[in-house]
Amino acid sequence: MVTRRFAALLAVGVPVPALLPWPWLGLLGVLIFAVACAAADFAVAGPLTRLKLRRDGDRTVWLGATATVTLTLVNTAKRPVRLQVRDSWVPSAGAWPQRHDLWLGRGSTRQVTTTLNPVRHGDRPAVRVTLRSYGPLGLAYRQRRRSWNDSVTPPWTLRVLPRFPSRRILPEKLARMRVIDGSVVARGRGHGTEFDVLREYVIGDDVRSIDWRASARHNDVVVRTWRPERDRRLVCVLDTGRTSAVRIGDTPRLDAAIDAALLLAVLAARADDRVDLLALDDTIRTRVEGGSHRTKVNRLIDAMASLEPAPAETDYTLLARDLLRRDRKRSLVVIFTALEPAPMIEGLLPLLPSLAARHRVLVAGVRDPALSELSRIPWAATASDVHTAAAAQRALLERDRVHEVLARFGATVVDADARSFASRVADVYLLLKATGRL
Known part of the structure; x- marks a missing residue:
């Protein structure tokens, strides 16, 4: 194949025969000369079949961070190769360059690095490495078929983990967890239900915790310490139906739910509780069960990375069947969904009494702050502004009504904006943990 340099050569040479007595013969001579140069350049271009390719680099990266993948090329031919390498990835991988x-000499090895700035979580695969060998004049090049390029392309997939912005508040929640667990003595520490150890009384302890018999034996004031129950079960349910695709500000509702579920899973793992994951819409997309407390968090993160909203209504009967038929131990079931009347009334509400009778249910939904802004009537309001505010106020009233109905059926409800959503969900878990209601 010829290059743009070949076309430039023709553009320069074609006007020259017009100055000769026989322009057509001159034009034919220019064409023959250009084609001969391109053919010689093509013949001299290094072979592609003796090139070996392999990849190294990052396998996983958090969304918002940067990954690098290195492509190594080895020339096993006896001729040098002047190469143009095009390393193609899916557009959402953000590959550059x-x-x-x-230039690859005989038996030499070169490495090229591709920087990846993914814009979506999930698996971002490498598509194809296209190799093109140029001649020394740059007039022609060798390039094999797409199927051959596919066969020599080393496979590579970058797993992009979802955003975890609530990681910044994780130390605060872990500090509260240590207070609840009794590792740190603090005024107002919540009592668990399992006896831990006896220790000396310090200022700030509840006098009702004093063990008078043990104090008499030790000739000192001794208090009983209690710790929250361990090895409890927490089930995070992620709604991946059509309502999870709605954007709350700049963040999809599903991403906000994943962030809150990650914070909850890390806290539960540190508290030695068992964490399971269930993601569903019209079918069960992901289920993570079993494994140790520490290693399961990595499995949960890996499973959440591949979740995407589906254009389907969520079938909560799948959740009821999974929790009521298979599980008999009481658990904390946290359902991350949209607190909207239609999906709640038709989907979750009919099943909520049976779920609440067997498990403790927490329903968490992200509130759109733009809805509260639209509900305010501006000072110089037009008729359109009044209608918009009335519609927004009606939507907020319906959301509050859903909140009341869920609470009446025995569920705890968390309704907060995206900034405080993960923190509010974690606070409810810590409160239940401190009061022994898990």
Whole structure:
């Protein structure tokens, strides 16, 4: 194949025969000369079949961070190769640069690095490495078929983990967890239900915790310490139906739910509780069960990375069947969904009494702050502004009504904006943990 340099050569040479007595013969001579140069350049271009490719680099990265993947090329031929390498990835991988120009001598090895800035979580695979060998004049190049390029492309998939912005408040929640667990003595520490150890009284302890018999034996004031129950079960249910695709500000509702579920899973793992994951819409997308407390968090993060909203209504009967038929131990079931009347009334509400009778249910939904802004009537309001505010106020009233109905059926409800959503969900878990109601 010829290059743009070949076309430039023709553009320069074609006007020259007009100055000769026989312009057509001159034009034919120019064409023959250009084609001969391109053919010689093509013949001299290094072979592609003796190139070996392999990849190294990052396998996982958090969304918002940068990953690097290195492509190593080895020339096993007896001739040098002037290469143009195009390393193609899916568009959402944010690969840059995609084209590399390099010179490979006989038996030499070169590496090219591609920087990836993914814009979506999930698996971001490498598509194809296209190799093009140029001649020394740059007039022609060798390039094999797409199927051949596919066969020599080393497979590579970058797993992009979802955003975890609530990681910044994790130390605060862990400090509260240590207070609840009794590792840190603090005024107002919540009591668990399992006896832990006896220790000396310090200022700030509840006098009702004093063990008078043990104090008499030790000739000192001794108090009983209690710790929250361990090895409790927490089930995070992620709604991946159509309502999870709604954007709350700049964040999809599903991403906000994943962030809150990650914070909850880390806290529960530190508290030695068992954490399971169930993601569903019209079918069960992901289920993570079993495993140790520490290693399961990595499995949960890996499973959440591949979740995407589905254009389907969520079938909560799948959740009821999974929890009521298979599980008999009481658990804390946290359902991350949209607190909207239609999906609640038709989907979750009919099943909520049976779920609440067997498990403790927490329903968590992200509130859109733009709805509260629209509900306010501006000073110089037009008729359109009044109608918009009335519609927003009606939507908020319906949301509050859903909140009341869920609470009446025995569920705890968390309704907060995206900034405080994960923190509010974690606070409810810590409160239940401190009061022994898990």
